[in-house]
Amino acid sequence: MILNVTTPDGERHALEALEGWRVMEVIRDWGLPIVAECGGACSCATCHVYVDADWLDRLPPRSEEEEAKLDEAFDVRGTSRLSCQILMREELDGLHVTLAPMPR
Amino acid sequence: MSPDAATDAATAPSIITAEGAGPHQTDVTIIGAGPCGLFAVFELGLLDLKCHLVDILDRPGGQCAELYPEKPIYDIPAVPVCTGQELTDRLMEQVAPFSPVFHLSQMAEKLEKLEDGTWRLTTDTGTVIDSKVIVIAAGGGSFVPKKPPIPGIDAYEGSSVFYAVRKMEQFRGKKLIVAGGGDSALDWVLNLQPLAESVTLVHRRDEFRAAPDSVNKMRALVAEKKMTLEIAQISGLEGENGQLTGVVFKDKERGEWSVPCDMLLPFYGLTMKLGPVAEFGLNLEQNLIPVDTEKFETSTSGIFAIGDINTYPGKLKLILSGFHEAALMSQAAVRIVHPDKKIRFQYTTSSTDLQQKLGVA
Structure with a gap:
C-alpha cells in the first residue's frame, strides 16, 4: 500500500507502506524529515502532520491523549494528527499527509 | 509539578545534590542521569568507583521521567512491566548504596x-567536576524548551521572547x-500577573493540562478581568530591532488579529538537543557518538558513551542495551582510574565483598 507524504519543501513522495506500521514509522523509515523523538509514545508532538481533508473521516478520531499532546504542537488545525497514532491498514492505502512545521 | 509527580517525589529515595561550585573531585563524571547513567553508577560502584552525575532536568530519570513517566515499559529483563517513573525509582534505590552526587538543572558545557590527565567538566551554571573518566549517557541530548517555528522569532529571543523565567x-x-x-504556562501566568502591566494567556483550546488548582486560579483572574484568556494560536510577531510590539493571533472564526505585547513567553514543552556535547571533539556520526563494542569508549581515551547517544554496528536504542554497555564500560573505566590494581570479576550472588558494598552483608 502507498502512503503519500508532502514535505515542508512542497515535494510529494509516494512511500511503500506496510500494514500495521505507524504512519510516523513509514515516514521515518524512508528517511523523510520527521523528528518523532519519543519514538511513538504520543509523548512529544514532534510527528505532527496534516491529513488531507478527504481522508479525515476514514481515520479513528483523536484520543484524549493525542488531543492533549497536540497542545505542544504548532499551527494545529482541524486536520492535525500525530502520525504515530495512525496505523496503516487496507482502507488507508493512498493516504496523503503533509508534514507540519517542526519546533527548533 | 503535577500532584502525581509530587507524590512520586515524596516516596522516591532521597537525592544527594552537590554543594558549591567545586572543583569537585570524583572518579567518574556521568553526563546524563537517565536509566543508563544511573545503572552505570551501580556497575561502577561495584568496582569501588565514585560518581557525580550532571543532568539538565531537575530530577533523575531522563526520558523516562520527562517523556513517559506514566507509560508502561515491557522489555526490561525480568520486570514484565513498569512505568518510566517506576524504573527510575527502582534504579535510584539500586544505586543508593553508592551515594552518587547529582548536579541537576545544569548542562554539561565544557570539557x-x-x-x-584529569578531565575537567564545567556546567553552564559554573559547577566544576574533576575526574579520571567521563561517561556520556546523554540519550537524545539535553531537554530544552521547544522553540515555536514562527517566522522571525529568533530576532526577539533573549530580548522579547523568553522560554524560561530567570528573573521575575x-x-x-x-x-x-x-x-x-x-x-x-499556568504557573508563570499566576506568578507574573501581579507584577506585569497586563497578562494574556493564549492556548489552542479551552482545556488545560495544568494542575486543576492553577487552572481555577487563572479562570478566577480572567473573571475578575485581571488578565485575558484567548483561545487561539500564534501566527506572527510584530516589532523591530528585537523589541516586540505585538503578537498576531488567529482562529477559525475570528481570523487574524494583533495584540499589543512587550514580551512573549512560549511554553510548548521540551525537546532534545545534543548541545555542547557536540563540541567535545568526539567525531560524531549523525549526532551520535561512535564507540567500540568492547569498552564503549569514544575516539578519545577516557571518554565513554553509553545508551541512546552512542552508535556502533548493530546498535539498538534499548534501555537494556545501555545497561549492558554500562557494565562493560565500567570494567574499562576501573583500569583507567586504578591502572595498577588487579581487577577481580565477582558476582553479587556470592561475593561477600560486593554484598558489603551493597549494604546487605
Missing part, C-alpha cells in the same frame, strides 16, 4: 584535559503574552 523583575510593568496549556 578540558588538565596537565595530569524583568517582567515588571510589561505587557506579557504567555502561550501554552501546561503547568509551566
Whole structure:
C-alpha cells in the first residue's frame, strides 16, 4: 500500500507502506524529515502532520491523549494528527499527509 | 509539578545534590542521569568507583521521567512491566548504596584535559567536576524548551521572547503574552500577573493540562478581568530591532488579529538537543557518538558513551542495551582510574565483598 507524504519543501513522495506500521514509522523509515523523538509514545508532538481533508473521516478520531499532546504542537488545525497514532491498514492505502512545521 | 509527580517525589529515595561550585573531585563524571547513567553508577560502584552525575532536568530519570513517566515499559529483563517513573525509582534505590552526587538543572558545557590527565567538566551554571573518566549517557541530548517555528522569532529571543523565567523583575510593568496549556504556562501566568502591566494567556483550546488548582486560579483572574484568556494560536510577531510590539493571533472564526505585547513567553514543552556535547571533539556520526563494542569508549581515551547517544554496528536504542554497555564500560573505566590494581570479576550472588558494598552483608 502507498502512503503519500508532502514535505515542508512542497515535494510529494509516494512511500511503500506496510500494514500495521505507524504512519510516523513509514515516514521515518524512508528517511523523510520527521523528528518523532519519543519514538511513538504520543509523548512529544514532534510527528505532527496534516491529513488531507478527504481522508479525515476514514481515520479513528483523536484520543484524549493525542488531543492533549497536540497542545505542544504548532499551527494545529482541524486536520492535525500525530502520525504515530495512525496505523496503516487496507482502507488507508493512498493516504496523503503533509508534514507540519517542526519546533527548533 | 503535577500532584502525581509530587507524590512520586515524596516516596522516591532521597537525592544527594552537590554543594558549591567545586572543583569537585570524583572518579567518574556521568553526563546524563537517565536509566543508563544511573545503572552505570551501580556497575561502577561495584568496582569501588565514585560518581557525580550532571543532568539538565531537575530530577533523575531522563526520558523516562520527562517523556513517559506514566507509560508502561515491557522489555526490561525480568520486570514484565513498569512505568518510566517506576524504573527510575527502582534504579535510584539500586544505586543508593553508592551515594552518587547529582548536579541537576545544569548542562554539561565544557570539557578540558588538565596537565595530569584529569578531565575537567564545567556546567553552564559554573559547577566544576574533576575526574579520571567521563561517561556520556546523554540519550537524545539535553531537554530544552521547544522553540515555536514562527517566522522571525529568533530576532526577539533573549530580548522579547523568553522560554524560561530567570528573573521575575524583568517582567515588571510589561505587557506579557504567555502561550501554552501546561503547568509551566499556568504557573508563570499566576506568578507574573501581579507584577506585569497586563497578562494574556493564549492556548489552542479551552482545556488545560495544568494542575486543576492553577487552572481555577487563572479562570478566577480572567473573571475578575485581571488578565485575558484567548483561545487561539500564534501566527506572527510584530516589532523591530528585537523589541516586540505585538503578537498576531488567529482562529477559525475570528481570523487574524494583533495584540499589543512587550514580551512573549512560549511554553510548548521540551525537546532534545545534543548541545555542547557536540563540541567535545568526539567525531560524531549523525549526532551520535561512535564507540567500540568492547569498552564503549569514544575516539578519545577516557571518554565513554553509553545508551541512546552512542552508535556502533548493530546498535539498538534499548534501555537494556545501555545497561549492558554500562557494565562493560565500567570494567574499562576501573583500569583507567586504578591502572595498577588487579581487577577481580565477582558476582553479587556470592561475593561477600560486593554484598558489603551493597549494604546487605
